[in-house]
Structures are given as C-alpha cells and as structure tokens.
Amino acid sequence: MKKIWLKTTLAMAIGAVSTHSLGNGIAINEQSVSGMGTAFAGRASAAQDASTIFGNPAGMSKLKRSEIVGGFAVVDASVDISDSSAESSEGDMVPLASVPFGYFATPLNEDWNFGIGVYVPFGLISDYEKGFGGRYKGQYSKVQVITLQPTLSYKINDRVAVGFGPTINKIDGKLTSKLDNSALFGSGDSEVNIKGDDVAVGFNAGVLVDITDQLAWGLTYHSKVDYTLEGRTKFKNGNGPVFSNLNGEYDATLDFTTPESVDTSITYKLDDKWTLYGGATFTRWSRLEEIVVENDGTPGVLGLQPIAEVSEELKWKDTWSYAIGASYQLNPQWVLRTGFALDPSPAANDNRTVRIPVGNRKVFSLGAGWSPNDDMTIDVAYSYLREDEAKVNQAGRSLAPGVEVAPGYSASYRNSAHGLGAQVTYRF
Template sequence: MHNNFKPLSLAVAVAAAAVSGQAMAGAFQLNEQSVSGQGTSGAGRASSVNDATIVHGNPAGMSFLNRAQVTGGGVYLTVDSDIDNASGSASGSNEGDMVPNTVIPFGFYVQPINDNLHFGLGVYAPYGLITDYEGQFQGRFFGDRSKVEVVTVQPTISVKFSDQFSAGFGLTYNQIDGELTANTQGGPVGFFDQTGAFTPTGVAGEGDIDVEGDDNAWGYTLGMMYKPWEHTTFGFAYHSEVDYDLEGKARFTNVRGTGSPTVVPGLGPVVPVGTATQQTDADLSITLPAVWDFSVTHELNDRWTLMAGAAMTDWSEFEEIRVENDVREIVEAQNYEDSWQYSVGTAYQLNQAWVLRTGLTYDETPIKEDYRSVRVPSDDRVIFSLGAGWTPMEDLTVDVAYSYIHETEASLSQEEENRGTYEADYDNTAQAFGAQVTYRF
C-alpha cells in the first residue's frame, strides 16, 4: 500500500520490539548509514567529514571533500531478547529472540563539480525492523509478526560559500514495504433469532489477521557546516518528516464477526465465521518524524579529535496506527513523545595509515510506558562503539566498527477486551558489526 500502510506495519512492527535496526535508534529508526560514524557512536555525525557517507550525515559537508569518491558497506546486526515474568489470559510460550540477524547495506557517491559546488547521491535505509515471534507466543493476540523496510534514494547538492561556511540540500525519494500479522481469539459461533437473541452452534478456533502494503513518498534534507576556527567545526542537519498514504490488502482468516452476516430464513442473520479467507482493500496514513541533528568536532592536535552531538526526533506526531478497511476495525494507540539522542566520541590518528575511534551514546525511547507493546518492547538504551580506519594508499580506505547496545529492562502490560491480557519483562541487547570501503578518484 502506500507509505501510510507500511508505517502501519512499520509502526506496529516498530512497536513490536528491537528490530535489527531498532536496536540502534529510538523506536524503528535506523542509524546504520556510516561505519566511520559508527566507530564514534554517531558523535560528530553532522560535523565530521570522513568520506562520502557525509551525504546523509550533513549534505553541507560534501563541500569539504576535494576529490570524487564512492563509499559502500553494510552493518550486520544481531539482537538478543529475553522474556521474563510473562503471564496472560492465553496459554503459550515466551522464547524471545524474535529478531532475526540482519544486514543493513548503504552506498554513497560524491562528485565535485567545481571548487564551490558538489553533487552527491546516497542509497540507504532510514527506518526498518523485523520481529517474528514463535507460532504459539503467549502474547500473539497483541502482535505476531512485523516487517518493515524503508529504502531512501537521496540526490544532493552542496555549495561552499567560503572556507568557513557551506550549505547543502537534498531531495529524498522513499519506498516503504511492510507486513503486520496478529492472531485473534476463538469464540462461539451461531445465529441471531428474530428477537435478537444469540444461539451458539459451536466454537471457532483462533483466527489470523494479515495486513501488508507499500507506498512511496518524497521528503528532503538540508544542512549547514561552519568552521569559525581552523580546528573546530559546527554542523547542523535536518531530515524532514515524510507523509505516507499506504494502500494494500488485509486478510482475515477464521475471524468471528467479519463481513456481512448471511440471512437464513426463519433464523435471521448468521454470524459469519469459518476457515475461509476474506480479503479487503486497506489504507493507512502515517507520518514518519523529522530529525534535528547538531554536532561539533574539535581537533585537539595532529592526533586527537573530539566529537559530540545531540539529535531530536519529532516522534510526538506518531499517535496511532489506524487501518481503514471494510471488514474489521484495526486501531493501535502509540502516543509517542519526542526523544533525544546524546553522543560523545574521539578519534586517534595512530599513524598515516591508521585511525582508531570510540564513542558512547545515550538514546531515549519515544515509547511511553503505558503504551509499550509486544510490537516494540524497548526502552532507553546505551550504545558503546569501537572502530578503526585503514588507508593503505591515498585512494583507498577501509573502515570497520563494532557496537554493543544495552537497553533498560522494558516492562509491558497490555489488556484489551477482544485480546485478553499479557504482561512481561523484556531484556534486550544487540551487537552491530560494520564494514565499509571508500575509493577516491
């Protein structure tokens, strides 16, 4: 469907828990667009110019690259989720580890047009997640499987006004795909008589709801970079919100009370329940939030460089997931709040060929405790990173990085009339292994 529907899956999936990418940023936002930046935990993302990944970090930074170059790589994410103290109205298991190992790729290109004008192009994933619980997961009535993939293509221009100041602007074309599934409780089936009284004739087993769709939409990014002193750089980048109107399909299998009742002479309308699958068009409108990114980079001397940053994501616009369809109402309240991410990092130039990096990030969750769900059972997190860059020749650099992500224990308690109850404590950790190659020509 359109991005709206995807965000539905996305949002729901987002709420679903630590997606591979979710382990790196609040909710289902991803930070895996640069391995050189990963080494400092994203500190200095908008003010440090290392390679072509600056196209995403701050388009204004392209002006400080004096050669054409291409950077490509990826981050391998592995997530470990333990579920403890689980209880609920349904029976079932709580195995955890519902996030599969995932690789998030990216690629960037920068081409100087003249001394003051640069062109750049980036392909990356700003949002995404996959959560897939076991078949008899105890909380399956609140969420079973969630999958969201967002791919962005970003053509960009930067202008260098002086040796101290530059600005950049880029359009973003965003493609989203997603799927959301959940089980539904079984119940009595039968018919209504002429007086409106219900007569049961049997019991239906558990049902299933599957919603999927895709969309594409445009956004933009802009940035500024200022060097008031030779060794100090300030950076600001803004990534706009993106509005999606997803269109897709919703499938209902063995779901009680779906569709139009069948009228039986002498009995009245019979409740439509069965194993047959009923499919309908579905629509979802959703807005993925804007991000404001501020950072500073300071070169202490020829070897040491310090970086710090703060980024705010306007998650408060994400209030609910509402899937419009002709069969059954699907609404999940989110009520997110704006969140901040704070990071510090350093780089040490060991020699002409090697640079070593490290960084630490504190990442606030946008999810309020009262609205935490099995779809996104996450809380505040701390990210510690190590990295290194190797330049064996002037034209080539290889960067590697490792990040360890630890979340505060996330407790959730859900209760709905048609879904029952489910309570549990989630303990989420993740590891990220990144590698990228930059070639200059």
C-alpha cells in the same frame, strides 16, 4: 464497536531492519560505518567521507575528490522476556539482520558538489514463535524502507557551506497477529495479515561551519515524510464458526507520517593525533500518536463490521539522544575510534507494544579505519547496545461483553544487541 477487538500496529513496522538497531524507536542509525565507530557522535560536523550525504549534506564541500562508498552493518539482537502473563513467551524475536548503504559524491567545481545516496532511515523486524503468548497483540512484523537521496552542496566561503537533498522513500511491509476463536465457541486462532506500500518524498538539509581551524559545527534537518500506504488486509479463519464470512482480502489504506529530526554536533581537532566529537539529536516521535487502517468492503458479523477500521493508540513522546566520541590517528594508515551514546525510548510502560518493546539505551562503540593508499579506506566498527528493562502491559479486547478475542499480555523485556559493520571508500 467497529474498533473494539481488532487493534494492531501497522506503523510500528515502518522501516526495514531491526528493532534493535543503534537508533531507538523505529529509527535506523547504520548509514555509515566510519560514523558507527564513534557511536555517531560528530555525524553532522565530521564529513569523513561520502556518507556525509546522510549525516550532513553540506559536508560534501569537504570532499576534494570523487568518492564511492559502500558498506553494511549486521545487527545480532538478544531479547530476554520475563514476568510474562502467558505460558509461552520465548525471547530472541529479532532475527539476524543486515543494513546496507551506498553513496557517490563528486566536486562539480570549487564551490559546488553533487552526490547521491541509498540508505535505510527507519526499520523494524520482529518474529515471535507460533505459540507466543502475546500473539494476539502482534506475531510478525517486517516492513522495508529504502531511501534515494540526490544532493547538492554549496561552499558559501572558506568557512561556511550548506547542502540540500530531496529524499525519495519506498515503503513496503507485512504484519500479522492472531485472534482467539475459543471465546466464540470455536477452537484455534484466526489470523489477521496486513500488507501495504507507498512512495513518498521528503528532504534533508544541513549547514556546516568551520568556527576555527580546529573546531567545526554542523546542523542537519531530516524532514518528516507523509505516506499513504495502500495494500490489503487478509483475514484467515481458524476453526471458529462465527468469523467464517470474514475470510478473504480487503483493500486497506493507512495514512502515516515518519518524524522529523534535528542533528547537531561539533568536531574538535585537539592536535595531529586526537579528534573529539559530541552531538545531540532531537526526534519528534510525538507524531506517532494514533494509527488507523481503513478496510473497504468488509462484511458484518453479529450486526457489526469488526474489521472496517483497524486502529492503535500509540502516544509516543519526543526524545533527545546524545553521543560523545574520539578518534586517534595512530599513523598515516590507521585511525582508531570509540564512542558512547544515550538514546531514550519514545514509548513509556503504559503504551509500549510487543512489536517494539524497546527501553532506554546505552551504546558503546569501537572502530578503525585503514588507508593502504590515498585512494582507498576500509572502515570497520563494533557496537554493543544494552537497554534498561522495558515493561509491556497491553489490555485485552472484546468483540462484545464476555467475548474476548484478543487476550491481554504483559511481560518485562531486557534487550541487548551486537552490531558489526564494514565499509569501503574509493577515491578517484
């Protein structure tokens, strides 16, 4: 009985920025604005600047001078909720969010390059209004992940390079959800508030091959990262008389693994003006099968220990996403970019949650780079994201027969987002 009534999705907030970034699930794609302009097509093969530290560590071998890259993307999401089973189901539950990043890369000699990057690999934030009808399934979710990646690349010969970098990942976050006291002869809602954090290590590795003078192929592997989040679960009672002895904070532990991914792409220089890009990314979302939060020292209620263990069944599926893009060198100072991406949702209608109500995505991007001189480039990009309709249908949960403390919720979500990014590269 200890898992019956208090289920919530702590791992669904692993990340840092927005449910509606340019990556699906909890993935964040905004690690480069020069890449954003082509919808990240060619990310593993283009090596346009030091942001290749994330896109493909081997790409640093293409950089002949030291570079500093800094930038950010802003995501403005819109959420339209319809066919709701509750009276109060307002949309726009994703606030305006920004995604910063920064990189430094420098040649060590003719064969070796060193670099270091700071970026966000995963992300989520959702914030519903207080009276949201699905608040018993999730009301507020925000977790931040920041990754530091020192990196080396090695040029094996004139056509083949490899790169590797360990990743040091810091996670911390907060989730809240509600419980319905009225089922236990009280009134109002109780609140469950979960916080946790951890630091864990993974790695990125890549290979970049110049097949011909015009055609390049790249492959990047982003490893899984195993976390043990430690924090606390806080229970705050409303006006209900039954759960009053649960008030307080309890030590909490969560084991969680972010999925590995493989990104492969090609870059083809058609002529002095046009360059074409294409890519595919596999993400092993099936690692997110079940989440269990263990709480220590919780008292019993009605002979039960209802918050000794908090669990959620996810059953996400692996996905393949695809992107194509092109750039046009207008003149020595200006390059124009465009791209289109398809990114399927890892969650199906029978296991989608209100914390991440995402559907299959289509993304269209435009971008430009301006180089006033050989030492500086300013990149800008705009992306529009549109999702297919996504249905949420979460069942109610009971403490005992006839005592439903987490009513069910169902609704249809139609999501879209505008993304705008800017980046500055300085070479010396």
